[in-house]
Amino acid sequence: MTTKRIITMLLCLAILLVQLPAPAAAALPGEAGQTYETSFTGSEISLRGSSSQQQYFTVMKYWDVEQVTVNLHYQSSQLNEDTRSSVTLSLNGIPFYSFRPSRDSNGQQSLSITAPKGFLKEGSNTLSIQGSLRTDSGEYQLCSMDDEQDSWLHLFNTSNIAVRYTAKPITGGIEDFSARFSGMDTVREGQSLLAVPQKASGAELESATYALAGFAKGNTLNDRTILLLPYREDTAADKEAVVLVAMYDHLPDRIKKLVSTENDLSKYAVIELVNKESQPTLVVTSKDESLLIKAGRLLASRTLVSQLSQDRKVVSDATDVAEAAPPISTNITFTETGDKLTGPNHQEQTYFVSLPSNRSIADDGRISLDFRYAQNLDFNRSLVTVSINDTPIGSKKLTKELANGDVLNLNVPQSLNISGNFTVTVAFDLELASVLCTPNREQMPWAYISKESAMRLNTKDRTDLLLGNYPYPFLRDGIFNRLAVVLPQERDDYTYRSLGNLLNMLGQYAEGNTGDVHYYNDNATADNLKDNNIIAIGTYKNNKVIRDNNDKLFFKFSKDGSTLLSNEKLAIEQQYGAGIGTLQLLESPYESGRGLLAVTAVSSESNFIVSKLIGTEKDRWKVYGDGVVADKDGTVQAYRFKTISGAASSSLVSKALERTDVLGFVTAAVMIVALVIVSLLLLYRKHKKKRGDQA
Known part of the structure; x- marks a missing residue:
């Protein structure tokens, strides 16, 4: 083969190689191409006539969208008129797309x-x-009616x-990392890991408990947890x-x-962010x-963590880290700036009210709704309704005379038996007046809920040792309540x-970082466990x-x-x-009035399966x-065994001290009696003195 022919073949091969597509590069964490999908919440929803629905989704601050x-x-009614029915989408109140639903393919x-x-x-x-949505064509009738x-x-x-996004580089130090660690995309994909040594000590587990509580508080997903495992190459490799x-x-x-050693670690603790470019590790x-x-x-303090903009935080004996749980508010404001609802027919606004799970609504709760609305309504058919957890508690007919300032006061029924978090929904039925059956569209109907709207809420403890009140007794009013965790000596x-x-759920409800958590091996003595609420995890063979x-x-x-065994x-x-x-919640055998939760099975794998129910x-x-x-097939069976459960009832005095209205009444009554x-004493002295003068 001649030299000229060899050179020609090499040139052709080079041209061919240049034209071949380059192999796709492996996507690194945080690179483009990540997509987070938020499914429509709850059960499947429907629109009827003129109505609206809202769906909520989150854009994380570290996303570059x-x-x-x-x-x-969707499926459209087979009776809907294609040319008269429409659906409009709005993002944060700004319309951006409208379409007419088709009846093709059965809608x-x-x-x-x-x-x-x-x-x-x-x-x-x-x-x-x-x-x-319209069912009639309106072509041959002066007055067209829709059903x-x-x-x-x-x-x-x-x-x-x-939402398709690229994760921005970490630039905000510990606070930035914390947001990503608890971020919904990281947690959903199981990419967050809180790790301890294989044979973690009680102090290491206690510190990890507080840290996990803080991160779990930032987790907004209701079906995912942050993983807790020993630190090994296989457990951390893909996180x-x-x-x-x-x-x-x-x-x-x-x-x-x-880890920097510029500080003496026998006198300081260090929280330091390392490996930011490859695998960020705190x-x-x-x-x-x-x-x-x-x-x-x-x-554990979301407030303090949000202020850590550097990669390193040094903690000393003098560092103030205590954050008490916020007091349980008796007056709850629904909206800080006011909420406007627009559009005809049924419109709703829902407010979320947070309570510790061990407290329930007591008597004398009251809702005061301050609102106003348009004057072009059909006041014979327009009204407002207030519901708690979708149970109506009262309604009021709207009137033209009060359109510029109306008030609805409602008592909260104690029979609702509400404990923990709940929702308050304000629903307006804004019916339009019509002229010759043609809606008046000169002014869109509206309603406005003012910031003065509020709820006065009296609550009481739910101290029954029942799993429905979990995480009580291990949390009380938002802080860890003398919690002792007993683990096997050998842990897989x-x-x-x-x-x-268990810690993920406790963290979701924890409000402060001042409670007590202690860890013990299964050889803990009765004195160790006395006066504690105990969580024991393990099997008959590995947990004494x-x-x-x-x-x-x-x-x-x-x-x-x-x-x-059967029972x-x-x-x-x-x-x-x-x-x-x-899961078995019984009174502590070490002290009356305390609880013991046994998370137990024959195997640790079965323990894990049942623990997911309270995760x-x-x-x-x-x-x-x-x-x-x-069981492993997902079958769950719940029973009640104790006939009497819980701590002793609160005294009359303690109940009165929790009620500001009762306390005020009692104080006023005592002052009146004292006066x-x-x-009477002064009158008696005066009368006695006069009698003495006469003598």
Whole structure:
């Protein structure tokens, strides 16, 4: 082969290689192409006649948004008129797309719409879906009438809002990392890990508990938890964000080299962000156990963490990290600036009210709604209705005379039996007056809820030792309530994951970082556990506390611990009993008035399965009574065994002290009685003196 021919062949090969597509590069965490989908919440929803629905989604502050797509899957009534029915989408109150739903394919349709990025805002965003659905053509009638029962559009819950984004580089230090660690995209993909050493000490676990409580508070998902596991290469390898809580001597060598030692760690604790470019890791460490715990308490405070803009925070004995739980408010304001509702017919505004789960609404609660509305309504048919947790508690007819300033005062029925968080919904039916059956559209009807609207709320403790009141007694009024956690001496990953599930739920409800949590191995003495509320995680064989109190459990183990036994509530076959997990909440055998929660099974894997029931809000509704059984197939059975449960009832004096209205009345009454007594004494002295003068 000649040299010329070889050169020609090499040139052709080079040209061919240039034209071949380059191999796609592997996407690194945070690179373009990530998409977060928010499905439409709750059950499938419907629009009828002229009505609207709102869906909410979040844009994280560390997202660089590239595109927002609204994916609708719906079915339109077969009677809807294509040319007269319409649906309009608005983002944060700004309309951006309208369409006419078709009756083709039996009304089942799919539609994807790109929303303007400029309408987005950081944090919560609102997508409004306004329907104007008509069943008649209106061609041959002067007065056309629609039947709202026939004019509907059904939105399937497969509809979603998809946000495509790129994660921005970490520039905000510990605060920036914290937001990403608890971010809904990181948590949903299981990319957050809070790690401790394999054989973590009590101090390391206590510090990790406070830290996890703070991060769990920032987790907005109701079906995902932040993972708790020992730190190993296999557990941390694929995680995008890691928090490692450990004594300095227990840190892996490669992490130890990254932690600054400019401060004496026997006198300080350090919270330091390392590995920002590859795998961001927040290291919490010290050589002093009390300082390590203090650093964990700092991370439990969302307020303090939001102020840490640097990559490193040093904690000393003098560092103030205490954050008490906020007082339980008796006066709750619904809106800070006021809320406007526009459009005819039914319009709703919902407010979320947060309460500790162990408190319920007591008597004499009251809602005062201050509002105004348009004057072009049909006042014979327009009204406002207030509901709590979708249960109506009262309505009022709207009138033209009070349109510029109306008030609705309602008592909160104690029979609602509400505990923990609840919602208050204000619904307006804004019916338009008509002329010759043609709606008056000169002015869009509206209603406005003013910032003076408020709720006076009296609450009382729910002290029954029942799983429906969980996380009581382990949290009380937002802080850890003398919690003692008993773990096996030898712990596998399932044990840590079970503990992590429980701590995620406790963290969601924790408000302050000043409570007490202590960890013990299963050889803890009665003196260690006295005057504590106890969570014992483990099996009959590896947790002595569970083994010693087997006779007090509702679901008892066999003598060799190989299965759970039948009882008066449930017949248990031997093989089935070896595969189920249980949650059992009973009075502490170490002190009356305290609680013991046994998270127990024959295997630690079954423990993990049942612990998921009290790990997230999604499954918590399945848990009630004081004894719960769950198997690997997802079957959950809940029972109540105790006939009398809970701490002693509050005294009359303590109840009165919690009621500001009663306390004020009693104070006034005492003052009046005192004044009467003083007046009588003065009159008596005066009368006696006069009698003495006469003598």
